[in-house]
Amino acid sequence: MVVLAKPPAALEQISLVRSPSVGDNFTGVPVVDLAAPGAARDVIRACERFGFLKVVSHGVGEGVVGRLEAEAVRFFASPQAVKDAHGPASPFGYGNKRIGRNGDMGWLEYLLLAIDGESLSRASPAPSSSLRDAANEYVGAMRRMARTVLEMVAEGLGVTPRGALADMVVADAASDQLLRLNHYPPCPLLQNLMPNCSPTGFGEHTDPQLISILHSNSTSGLQVALHHDDAAGDHQWVTVPPDPTSFLVIVGDSLQVMTNGRLRSVRHRVVANKLKSRVSMIYFGGPPLEQRIAPLRQLLAGGGDGEEQSRYEEFTWGEYKKAAYLSRLGDNRLAPFHRQPPPVAKRHA
Numbered sequence: 001m002v003v004l005a006k007p008p009a010a011l012e013q014i015s016l017v018r019s020p021s022v023g024d025n026f027t028g029v030p031v032v033d034l035a036a037p038g039a040a041r042d043v044i045r046a047c048e049r050f051g052f053l054k055v056v057s058h059g060v061g062e063g064v065v066g067r068l069e070a071e072a073v074r075f076f077a078s079p080q081a082v083k084d085a086h087g088p089a090s091p092f093g094y095g096n097k098r099i100g101r102n103g104d105m106g107w108l109e110y111l112l113l114a115i116d117g118e119s120l121s122r123a124s125p126a127p128s129s130s131l132r133d134a135a136n137e138y139v140g141a142m143r144r145m146a147r148t149v150l151e152m153v154a155e156g157l158g159v160t161p162r163g164a165l166a167d168m169v170v171a172d173a174a175s176d177q178l179l180r181l182n183h184y185p186p187c188p189l190l191q192n193l194m195p196n197c198s199p200t201g202f203g204e205h206t207d208p209q210l211i212s213i214l215h216s217n218s219t220s221g222l223q224v225a226l227h228h229d230d231a232a233g234d235h236q237w238v239t240v241p242p243d244p245t246s247f248l249v250i251v252g253d254s255l256q257v258m259t260n261g262r263l264r265s266v267r268h269r270v271v272a273n274k275l276k277s278r279v280s281m282i283y284f285g286g287p288p289l290e291q292r293i294a295p296l297r298q299l300l301a302g303g304g305d306g307e308e309q310s311r312y313e314e315f316t317w318g319e320y321k322k323a324a325y326l327s328r329l330g331d332n333r334l335a336p337f338h339r340q341p342p343p344v345a346k347r348h349a
């Protein structure tokens with residue numbers, strides 16, 4: 001008799017992917033010591049080549065991370081009815097398996113919290129005052145790190161003032177920032193049913209903002225697409241080994257446009273672990289809604305050959321965000337804004 005393995009009902013709408021093996025661990029993750037001389041150059045190199053980097057010597061105390069993670073774990077361990085009372089995430093609040101508004105599903109639950117200036121927005125439904133306090137302290141640390149890294153990006157690209165990018169995210173009271181706490185529960189059912197498959201935790205996507213800063217516990221699951229396509233033109237997906245002592249900085253679509261494509265946003269996804277819970281916390285740094293998203297003028301001033309053209313049609317962050325919320329998670333949201341390259345001028349002999 002042939003027994004066909006069928007995924008359990010809870011997993012019906014979630015795509016299954018091949019389980020990563022330890023051998024898939026990427027050993028080339030770029031690491032930048034934020035306190036070292038030359039860090040700005042290293043940040044640029046990593047962002048150009050990979051669209052993400054791991055930061056160490058970041059100055060964020062263990063307690064700041066530990067307090068928020070403990071609050072997240074406590075909230076996700078509460079009865080389902082308590083969690084549901086804080087949802088659905090539309091867009092803020094508690095979400096379970098549904099991501100965005102257009103049918104994307106993942107093996108996770110999350111809390112999406114809006115930030116107003118320096119702390120959680122009063123309108124954002126933090127489930128408890130202790131979680132709110134821990135989140136506010138964490139947001140302060142993320143905003144400092146976002147400033148440091150974005151100043152290094154400006155410095156590394158030779159853009160002045162150093163705050164040209166950082167100020168959009170952390171100096172403007174109207175900037176559009178978010179904090180997301182993710183919990184990917186284990187999925188032991190699949191362990192016996194389909195030993196080689198794991199549920200998709202968070203489907204592949206790029207982040208629309210300028211910068212995202214990610215922390216996770218020690219459960220693996222994050223994968224990134226390397227920028228160099230393989231021979232068939234497909235992305236090569238690699239597993240980023242978890243490291244709770246560090247943070248991952250991820251280049252978003254808006255930073256790609258502002259650097260005229262010199263830095264490129266990176267597709268990433270999460271494969272849920274079958275045996276262990278993964279908990280991640282991400283800060284997303286976006287500019288005010290009316291901010292024009294276009295290459296920084298100094299980057300278009302041109303080298304020897306004169307003016308460099310923008311590779312993108314112009315848009316505001318508000319327009320891009322609106323379009324993003326109408327898209328599917330895995331869509332290439334920048335594609336409609338790519339300009340055709342100008343025809344190559346014929347050289348006269």
Ligand SMILES: C=C1C[C@]23C[C@H]1CC[C@H]2[C@@]12CCC[C@@](C)(C(=O)O1)[C@H]2[C@@H]3C(=O)O
Nearest residue numbers: 099100101104207208324325327328329
């Ligand atoms: C299908 C989705 C889900 C979106 C919006 C839309 C496309 C991109 C997704 C993200 C990805 C980055 C964080 C987030 C908060 C964001 O700004 O864009 C996500 C948002 C959500 O999870 O709600």
Ligand SMILES: O=C(O)CCC(=O)C(=O)O
Nearest residue numbers: 180182202222270280282
């Ligand atoms: O949990 C992770 O490691 C990544 C999650 C993610 O990409 C997101 O929340 O946008």
